[in-house]
Amino acid sequence: MGSSMRIPANVELDAGTKTFASGLLPDLIAALRGGRKGDLVAVISGDPGIGPDLEAWCRFTRNTLIGRAVEEGRTRWVFRYGEAAEDVGENRPVGSRLWLYTNFDCNLSCDYCCVRSSPKARRRALGLERVRRIAIEATQLGVSEIFVTGGEPFMLPDIGEILAACAAAAPTTVLTNGMLFAGSRLETLRSLPRERVAFQISLDSPTPERHDRHRGKGTWARAWNGIQRVRAEGFRVRLAAAVSTDAEAREFQSFLDVHDVSEENRVIRRIALRGTATEGIALARADLVPEVTITAEGVFWHPVGAEDSDLLVSRDIFPLAQSFADVRRAFDRESEHQRRLARIFNCA
Structure with missing residues (x-):
C-alpha cells in the first residue's frame, strides 16, 4: 500500500x-x-x-x-478510526460497469479532483484504437454500462468516434463539466446517438458560490448553460454533485426537487481524499466494491483512484477478459479476509 x-x-x-x-x-x-x-x-x-x-x-x-x-x-x-461512511448505491456484479479514462488533461483545475486533472496535466490518452478493441471485447464479458471520463473527454478531437465505439457495445454515459459545447464540439455532440449516450454533468451546489470556489470563477453558470444545451439536443442528463457534508447534500436535493430532476438522474457523493483533495473521506481499497477502470496506464480497481498505486490491478489491459478475471479474483480473495462488507463509493 x-x-x-x-x-x-x-x-x-x-x-x-x-x-x-x-x-x-x-x-x-x-x-x-x-x-x-x-x-x-x-x-x-x-x-x-x-x-x-x-x-x-x-x-x-x-x-x-x-x-x-x-x-x-x-x-x-x-x-x-471506524468504517467509511456508506454512500447510497446498488450492489452490482463485478464487471457489469466499465470505466474508461480517455484522458487526464482538463480545462479546469478543480481543487478536489481525484486524479489530479488540470490544464497542465499530461493527456495520457487511452486512444481510439484501444477504445475500439476494449468495446469489442467488452461485449463478450457481460458489460452492461460504459462510463467515459477524464480529464475532460471533450478536450479530445476524436471523442465523437470514441463515444460511438462505446455506444455500439453498451449504453454509454460521458462525464463532463459541460463547458465546451460550441463549434465543432457542438457538432460532435449532435452526431451522437441519443438512445445510447447520456451525459453526467458536474454541478456542485444550487448557487455559484461553492461550485465556483472549488472549480473556478464563472464555472457554475457555464455548467448550467451546458446542462440546458445538452438537454435541448435531446440527451438524457444526470446532474452530479460532490459535497462535503450531509447538509450540502440535502440542500442540493432540494434544488433538484425544484427543477424536477428525477432520482435516476441524480448523483450526489462525498469528496474523496484522493488526488488534489486536502479533505474528504479517506478511502482504502477495502472500502470500494470494484468497478473495472481502464486508463492508458493499465487496469484499476475503481475510478476514484485511477492513478494511485494501491488501486492498480494490472499494467496489462489486454486481453480484457484477463483484466476482468484479475479484478474478480482479487475481490474474492480480499473479501475472504474482510470482517465487514466493502462499501460502494458511488461515482455515477
Missing part, C-alpha cells in the same frame, strides 16, 4: 521504539479514545516491522489502513 500524497491526519502518534509487544497498543487505544469516528490517525516509527501487526490490528478492530509512506527514513502509516 502506498500513496503519492501525504495524507493529513487528525492525530500524529510517534511510536518511538515501541512495538505491539512493548507498549504501542495502549497508545493506539488512548489515541482513539480522544478522537471521533472517521478521524485519521498517523503512526510514525523507525521500525517498518510493525506494519504487519498494525494491519492485522486494524482488520481486527474494524479500523481501515489507508496509506503508508516513508519520510526521512521513518515509516508513516495512516488509518481511519
Whole structure:
C-alpha cells in the first residue's frame, strides 16, 4: 500500500521504539479514545516491522489502513478510526460497469479532483484504437454500462468516434463539466446517438458560490448553460454533485426537487481524499466494491483512484477478459479476509 500524497491526519502518534509487544497498543487505544469516528490517525516509527501487526490490528478492530509512506527514513502509516461512511448505491456484479479514462488533461483545475486533472496535466490518452478493441471485447464479458471520463473527454478531437465505439457495445454515459459545447464540439455532440449516450454533468451546489470556489470563477453558470444545451439536443442528463457534508447534500436535493430532476438522474457523493483533495473521506481499497477502470496506464480497481498505486490491478489491459478475471479474483480473495462488507463509493 502506498500513496503519492501525504495524507493529513487528525492525530500524529510517534511510536518511538515501541512495538505491539512493548507498549504501542495502549497508545493506539488512548489515541482513539480522544478522537471521533472517521478521524485519521498517523503512526510514525523507525521500525517498518510493525506494519504487519498494525494491519492485522486494524482488520481486527474494524479500523481501515489507508496509506503508508516513508519520510526521512521513518515509516508513516495512516488509518481511519471506524468504517467509511456508506454512500447510497446498488450492489452490482463485478464487471457489469466499465470505466474508461480517455484522458487526464482538463480545462479546469478543480481543487478536489481525484486524479489530479488540470490544464497542465499530461493527456495520457487511452486512444481510439484501444477504445475500439476494449468495446469489442467488452461485449463478450457481460458489460452492461460504459462510463467515459477524464480529464475532460471533450478536450479530445476524436471523442465523437470514441463515444460511438462505446455506444455500439453498451449504453454509454460521458462525464463532463459541460463547458465546451460550441463549434465543432457542438457538432460532435449532435452526431451522437441519443438512445445510447447520456451525459453526467458536474454541478456542485444550487448557487455559484461553492461550485465556483472549488472549480473556478464563472464555472457554475457555464455548467448550467451546458446542462440546458445538452438537454435541448435531446440527451438524457444526470446532474452530479460532490459535497462535503450531509447538509450540502440535502440542500442540493432540494434544488433538484425544484427543477424536477428525477432520482435516476441524480448523483450526489462525498469528496474523496484522493488526488488534489486536502479533505474528504479517506478511502482504502477495502472500502470500494470494484468497478473495472481502464486508463492508458493499465487496469484499476475503481475510478476514484485511477492513478494511485494501491488501486492498480494490472499494467496489462489486454486481453480484457484477463483484466476482468484479475479484478474478480482479487475481490474474492480480499473479501475472504474482510470482517465487514466493502462499501460502494458511488461515482455515477
